[in-house]
Amino acid sequence: MTGSPTNGPGRAPSTNGSARTSANSPGQASFAALRGQLHEAATAFADGAGALEGILLGMVDDVDRAVREPLEIFPVCHHSPASALAMARRLREKQPKVVYLELCEDMAPLLDELRNCRLPVAVQAFASDVDGFPAEWAPLSVVAPITEASAEYQAIAYALDTPGVELVLVDRSSDHVFQWDSRHGERTPQEPPAPADGVPEPEAALHGEAVGVEIGDLRPRFAELEEHLLRRGKVRHWSEWWHQYVEVPLGDSDHEAYRQVMFLVGSLFRRLAPGDGDRVRVDEDRERYMWTRIREHLAAGGADPEDCLYVCGAFHAASRVEEFGVAGSGPFTISPRSATTWQHGLIPSSHTAIEAQFGLAPGSVSIAATQWAKNLKRTRVQPYRLAGQDGAKKPRAAKKAVPAVTAPPQEAAEDRLSGFLRRPPVLDTLDEAELLGWSVDIVRAARRSGYLASTADAIAVFETSILLAGMRDRAKPTPYDFQDAAITCIEKDAVPGRRDVRRLVEIMMGGDRIGRVGYDALPPLARDVHDRLAPLELKLQQRGVQRALLDMNSRPELGKCSDVLWMLRRLMPHGAARPIMGERKLGERSIQESWDLALGTHQRALIELGYEGVSIEQVLEQRLRRDAYGPRATTAGVLAAVEDATLYLGGRRLADELGARALEVLAAERTVDGAPEVLRRVRGLLAYYRTAEPVLPPWVESFVKAGYAHYCTLLPTAFTDEEATVGQVAAMLGFLFSMESLALSLGCDRAQLELAVAQSRPTDPERTALLWAAQVQLGALSRAELRERCGELLANPMVVPAYPRYLSGFVHALVPVPGLADVVVEAVSNAFGRLPDPVLLPWLPSLITTLRAGAADLAPVLIREAGRTFPARLAALDTWVPPWREAPETGAPGGARTRAAGGGSRGAALLFAHPGTLDAVAGLLGCDGTWAAPDGEPAGPAGAVLTGRHPATAIAWESLLTGA
Structure with a gap:
């Protein structure tokens, strides 16, 4: 399996289930020749029969056991065109009445909705409220991506569109995926690989953090084995090895050869897997689960195993559990599901998302899609497609059914492995026209992306592809050889655009095909959103950004669309609904709005909203309650x-x-x-x-x-x-x-x-200044005393270095006491006026950084106050006198009270001139007394009592009137 590419023998007459026999001695004799050859090889290479012989002969036993199973097992590889081609061919030959598929059994109701989608899409099970699992796992998500070039899609399309055929999903449920994860730690989240330029593709996150259901996962779990295969095969990664040494040779093989080779590969990887007890236990539990479900269905429905087909991964087909086969007898009890409520739906997928989730090489799924189209054209096999599938061609007129060609019963399965493994490789001839077209196309794409590519580069790519293929023992360059050649010849030392050459080759080979879930397959919430946004007259299911203009003044019905968009902005990821013009605040509504909408790009997020409720209002209310x-x-x-x-x-x-x-x-x-x-x-x-x-x-x-x-x-x-x-x-x-x-x-x-x-007893300068401001607001400290304290700080050389922190505290004090803005401006001005340059210059950077770090949002208040205080023209600066240097307030600390009560201020004069307001307040508070006029004669009721007790009111009025 590690040498040059080998092509299987020519297609043999088709066989059906009758070609298999029960376990008997003739069946054992069918692989006798192969066993003898492997025994001789083990003796020669291992200096005697031993562990190597046990592995090699055990692999033959696994193949023999799977081939002789009465219920036909069809081994597949994940998203393999060869598996899909063999599946389509076998379904038309056998026409099974029951198809057992390795897929989560609770996803069955969603499969019929695939006909309303454009592939690739993923079947998803989602749970936001968990019951029985750790809370930090929420939300739980399981996805099973499906592409057209996959064997599972061929089986699904055949079963759903063929009358009388039953499709049964037999793999563990989504709930059991996390149950077993909890017991054995199977869950290992992986970061999606980033492209070569370091910028991750947005399509790689279409599956989010969901756990992928691996249908036909076939990759060595023994690191040394994979490294050996890659080195001997002269390839870079596993996807390239599989394409070169398994995918291409199996493309033209017959049914039995395909099955036996896939059984052999699955058995090899399984027997050489490391002894990881948890991983092995999970694999075996999955196999016990699936065979238990198959036997239950056969017993309940009475179906004949000869009329059934079991589609599973080749790794699980080579199973050695006691429950294997319809005659398995091993006891296995399926645990009940947890109390978690699961929601199911379809979400869009893409080639990049599949590659990122399952660890495939970038571009491998796109190359597989291209290989699938070439296989169909070469073999003229008619694939199965769901009726009404988005993007499908109209069905042709129905033809008279041709009965399947069956081979006469055999006593034992024919050995196809010996011939397949011993046949010398049939090298593909170089298709110069195809390679030349690739070379021209990649140069054209590179020029559009900013590369200085020319015809000489196309010739260089052509010749280098042939050279690389020859160095790797290949007569025909593969897409991977061509990709390496293009990178070598076109991409020099920099990437001028957003995409590098590797990505350009992937796009040229088929592109990152992105699926779409049709309207009829959307959950009720998503359909409701599309219906309510219909007045916008936009194609919201298309990918990309669309501009929506809402004029609620001329079209009042758009107001409801605006409500929906604002809720979507609150619920969905950034970019799904982004307002360009207009805002929504408490008490404010815009009459014109402009939006950039990308609901088609974020279709997965919209679908997952549908799992939480039937309307966006309900989902929003649930989330607000959950947050609160x-x-x-x-x-x-x-x-x-x-x-x-x-x-x-x-x-x-x-x-x-x-x-x-x-x-x-x-x-x-x-x-x-x-x-x-x-x-x-x-x-x-x-x-x-x-x-x-x-x-x-x-x-x-x-x-x-x-x-x-x-x-x-x-x-x-x-x-x-x-x-x-x-x-x-x-x-x-x-x-x-x-x-x-x-x-x-x-x-x-x-x-x-x-x-x-x-x-309060603060010790640091900032909080001390904040406390002084609070005392001023409460009347425990006058503004004159606060100014004196600031002056004392500037006069103390030991405190000057900490003065910026005091200023920071004063600036923060503008939040509770905005009336202190003039005092803060005065404190800053005094510092600049009084401090000498040797002290001020080292001190200034500290002031700037302190104010920027701690009070940047309050700077506009200071700027406005400074603009009001300082003169507006330079000529007026010479005669300008700061307000804080004008005539000071008269009197001792009680002078303020004397000014207010005695009428020496404009605020008190205003109160005497209009005593009605203060009299009303005094009456409500129950104060008795009379006003005292400036000459001491009684002039009114109790307002004077309030003025005497609370002089701050009069002082505040005076500040507003005088600006001091």
Whole structure:
């Protein structure tokens, strides 16, 4: 099997199941000559009969046992054109009434939907909610890709379109795939191989992270054996070896020769497999499972094994388990399935996805598709195709059926292996026209991709292909020889475009054919999406990006399409539905939108959405609930779910439920990691409800009350916690100060916040500055005192290096106390004005990096304040006096209170001129008293009491009026 390519003998008269006999002595004598030859070879090469003889003779025993089985076993290789050709030929000769197929038994109902698809596609079993498996495995996915150049598709098409034929899937169910995976660790996820240029093809991910069902997996599991075969065969990878030494020779062989060779290869790989107990146990359990199901079906239906055909991988055909055969007697109990609910459907597949999932060489499936077409043209075998198959030709007029040609019964299966293995290779002659066409086509494709290829390169590729084939003992260059020659002659030192020469050869040989699931085979959710997007008048099933323009002003019915697109953007991968113009926020709706849609490219994701529900609204609601009630749910995440429920689903039912859940999660949190996101979400929801609803939802009021008490409790700890960032502490203060008025109106006590601030004892500069800002907001520290402290920091040489961190804290303080923007601008300006250059220049990079890293989003606030403070023209700078250098406030620390109460400020004058507002507030609070006019005479009711007790109001008005 490792020498030059060998072609089998000419086609012998066709045989059917009657050519096989039961296990008897004549059957044993059928391979007597081959046994004798192998015994002599083992003696000669191994210096005596021993282990080698046991392996060689054991392989013959495996072939003999499989051939003599009354139920005809048809061994196949995964996506092999030779297997598909032999299958099509055998089905027309034998016309079996029952076809047993190695495929997950729970996938049977989906097979009839293949006629609504364009191959290649994959039959998928999917489970998002697992019961009985580890939670980290979810979602579970099993796929079985099907191509036209595969024996399993020929069997499926024959069974579904032939009256009276029954198709029975006998392999383990999708649930058992993961049951056995759990016991034996069979699951080994692999990363899909990247192309030579390092950029992975998007089609390689069409199967996602699904576990592939290997139908006819035939590859050595003994690394040394595979390395030996590749080295002796002078090929690079296993796909090339199989194509050269098995695929091509078996293309013209008869049925019995094909079976015996495949049995022999399967037995060789099985006997030389390493003693991996887990892997071997799984393989044997699969074989026991399949033969148990076959015997159960035969017993229940009463079918004659002579009228049946068992299609399985050659590796499993050479089985030695006790359950083998219709007469097997070994006991095997099939375990019940778990409680996991499985969904089934069809997803698009591609040649690249199949190669990536099953470890095949890039381009091998495309080359197999080309070889399949050449085999059909050469042998004129009529393949089976499902009626109505997408892309199929119209069926010809029905002809009179020709009875199958049968051979007379034989006493034993004829030995075809001896002749096949001893026949000298029949070398294919060079097809110069074909090779010349390949050379011209690859140069044309290379020029389109940016290569500087010419006619001389085409000649070089032609000659180099012949040279490489000769060096590898081949008379005719294979597609792999041609690919190596093209890479050598055209691809020099760089790839000018997106594709390299290797990829160009693959495309030229047949391309990465990508399947498509038809509308009728889609799940209800996917069909509903296509129906609801029908007003867009786009061909959404086509691959590629399509532009959709929505003008809801002139066509109001497109508003429903917009709702669907926004939900698809939320549920599907990036790129499936991407908005170009328009946005959707709380309280905002665009009247014109532009979208880039690629639903055909992301058809698998849309189909998998259909496994979760019957409409996208249902799926979205389920996902929002799962996020909110999951074990890792955070307050910010639940508030995001509330916002999404309001944006996409409308109504108050789900939003109120998730809001109540946010309250529960907040009460259970003991950290402040999500405080910035919580502040942003709550502010947005409050703004929306205050404008869109007559009253606030009850959960919002409860959340504000609970949040106020919660953050007051955590505030002293957060100021000293090293794991909490200054931004998180600032967000806590922002929640407390911005929600203070609402929280106090709902019954909260402001003394709780004052006590929390008083108990805070930060040690680092950033949090110290943040605490000072909080004290200013609470009235415990005046702005003049804050300015004095900043001046003391600049005057202390030991503190100057840490001054940028104080500024960073002041910038973060703009979140809870935005009115301090002028103080921050003053602090920065004083630093630039007072520090000498030897100190300022080393200090400046630290200031820039600190502000950029910790407060980049707050820089616009400072810029606007600086623009308002500093003069707009250069000429005015000479006479400009900073506001903080104007006449200071008069009086001692209580001067502010004196100014407010005595009417020395414009804010107090405004209150005296319009006392109605303050009187109303005083009446609500139950304050009694009279106004005191500037001359000391009584002038009004209790508003003056409030002004005296709370002078900050008057000072704030003065700041707004004077800009100071």
